[in-house]
Amino acid sequence: MRITLERSNLLKSLNHVHRVVERRNTIPILSNVLLKAEGNDLEMKATDLDLEITEKTASMVEQAGATTVPAHLLYEIVRKLADGAEVSLATATDGQTISVASGKSKFSLQCLPQEDFPDLTAGSFSHAFKLKASDLKMLIDRTQFAISTEETRYYLNGIYFHAMAEGKALKLRAVATDGHRLARAEIDAPSGCENMPGVIIPRKTVGELQKLLDDPEVIVAVEVSDAKIRFTIGSVVITSKLIDGTFPDYQRVIPANNDREMRIDCADFTKAVDRVSTVSSERGRAVKLSLAEGQLTLTVNNPDSGSATDELAVGYDSEPMDIGFNAKYLLDITGQLTGDEAVFLFADAGSPTLVRDTDSENALYVLMPMRV
Template sequence: MKITTNRNDLLAALNKVIGVVERRQTLPILSNLLAEVQDAELKLTGTDLEIEMETTVSVQNIEPGRITLPARKLFDLCRGLPESAAIELSVTGDRATLKSGRSRYTLACLSADDFSSLDSGELSQQIELPAAELLKLIQRTQFAMAQQDVRFYLNGMLLQLRPGTLNVVTTDGHRLALARFETTDDQAKQPTADLIVPRKAILELSRLLAQVDGNVVLHFNQGQIRVQVDSLRLTSKLIDGRFPEYERVIPQHSDKHLVLDRERFRQALARCSIFSNDKFKGVRLTLGNGTLTLQSNNPEHEEAEEVLDVDYQGEALEIGFNVVYLLDALTTLPGQNITLSLRNADSSGLMTTTEEPTLRYVVMPMRL
C-alpha cells in the first residue's frame, strides 16, 4: 500500500473516526484503524466492537492495499505536522512509513485480516428526519443518561418510534428527560420500534449531526442502527434490554404549579449548591403563600437561603431534590419561563416550558 495526500485532508478524516477508538484496549487490534486503499480513496474504519465509524478521503493511489495503523499515534502525528504538509504513507510488511518533507516516521502495523467489522449488510427499516431536529432531541435529553449503571439498558437513549412520532427518552433511575418530534412520514409506513442506543454512540452521533444540513436517515433492525452522512458512516449495536415504562413515571396529578423565571431560578439554585453537602447535593424547597424558599447546608454547618416570589396561594409544601438534577434540567430547558409542578413531598417534580410543550423533565424527591 502506498499513497500521497495532504496533511489537512488526512487529519480531517482521522478526526471523524478517532472518537470510537479507546486509549486502552484489551485487544491490540482495537487500538488501530483499518486503512483500505482502492481507486483514488482511502477508507478509514475504527471500532470498539460496539460502535464503528467509517469515512473516506481522496488520495493519490500509488499502490492499493489494506492494513491497520495505530490510531492515536497517527492522529497525533498528523496533528503535529505543519499546515497543508504533503504526506507519503507506504506499507511494507508489518511496518508503515510516513514521510513529510525531510521527516520520516515508522509505525508498527497489524494485519487487516484480524480487524472485526460491525457491518452486517443492509438494515431493513429506516426513518428520515431533519438532522437539526434529531440533534435538538439529543441535546435536550442526553444529560439524564446513566453512566456505567448495572442496569445496562439505562446506559443509553431510547428512540421510540410510533406512528407519526419519535419519542426520545433518557433516565438514570433518579430523573427522566422526554422530548418528542412529530414526524412527517406516512404514518402507515413508519416503523414501530424501541431502539436503545448506547451512550457512546449518542455522543458520536451528536458530534456528527452538528456538521449536517438537511435530513438524515436512520437505518436499523433489532440489533443495529446506522447513520450515513456524506462519506461518514456510524454503525452501532443496540442495547438488548427492556427500557422502563417511562409514561408511568411522569406525574399526572400534580396540583401545585409554579411559573418561574428560568434563569433567576437557575442562578438561585447554583448559589445554594455551593453550600450543599458534597455527597448528597440536596436542596430544600419550601412553598408558601407567594414565596418559594430554597435552602441548603453542609456538615460544616454552613447554610444558604434564597427566597423567590411566586404566584401561589395554597397549601404549604416542603420537598427535597438533588440540586444538580434541577440545574441540569434548567440549563437545558429553552424559554424564559418554566413551570414546576409538585404534589407532595413524596412525589416527583415535573418541569415543562410553553416554548416546547412536549418536553418533560421529571426529578425524584430526596429525603433531607
C-alpha cells in the first residue's frame, strides 16, 4: 500500500474512528485501525466488537492495499504534524511495518495483518429509513442525560428507540430512564419506521453519534435489525450491536392525572436551584420545593454545612404542598428545556412529577420525588 493525502483530512477521519478503540486491550488487533486503500479513497475502520466506525477520505492511491496500525499512536503522530502538510503512508514489502512520512518527519510503525481484523457489519437489516441530523440530534440530546450507568440494569444503559402510534399519527420515539428520572422525545416517524422493532442503542454509541451530528442539514440513513443498527452520516458509517434486553413499559410511569400545575421562568428557576444546592452535600442533594399561591420557596438543609432558602414568583393556584427533588436531576431536566417557561405538573409529595417545555410538545420528563 502506498498513498498520499492531506494531513487535515487524515486527522479529521482518524479523530472520528480512533475514539472507538479502547486504550487497554487484551486482543492486540482491537488496538489497531484498519487502513484500506483502493480507487481514490482511504477507508479507515475501528471497532471494539460492539461498535464499529468506518470513514472514507479522498487520497492519491499509488498502490492499493490494506493493513492495520495502532490507532491512538497514528492519531497522535498525525495530530502533531504541521498544518497544511501532506502525509505519505507506505507499507514495507514484508507487510510488517508502515512508514508515515511528512516533510522531514518520518515514523515507522508495527502492523498487524488485515485478515485478523474483525468485521461487525455482517448480516442484513430489516428496516431502513432516513431523517435529518437535526431531528436525530434532538432525540438524543433530550434523552441521553437520563441513561442509567448502573451495569446490573444493563437494559437501561441506552436509549430506547421505537415507532409508536399516537392517534392517526406514527411517532419515532426516544426514551431513557435510570429509575429516578425519565426523558421522552419524539418526532413524526419517517417513512420506513412502520413495524420497526423497538431497539436499545448503547450509551457509548449514543455518545459517538452526538459528536458526529454537527451539521443539522445532513440526511442520516438508519438501518435496523433485531441485533444491530447502522447510521450513515455523510462519509461516516457507524454500526453498533444493540442491547439484548427488554426495555420496561415506560408508559406506566408517565403520570396522566397530575392536576396541580406550576408555571415558572425556566432561567430563574435553574439559577435558584443552583444557588441553594451550593450548601447541599454530595450524598444528600435534596432540595425542598414549598408551593403556595403565586410563590415557590426552595430550601436546602445540610447538617454539616448549613442551610439555604430562595423565593420565586410562580403561576400556581392549587393547594399548598411541599415536595423534594434531587437538585442535580432538576438541573439536568431544566437544562434540556428550550422555552422561557417550564411547566411542572404535580399530584402529591410522593408521586412522580411531570415536566413539560412550553417551547416544544415533542419532549416530556418525569421526575421521582425525594423525602425531605
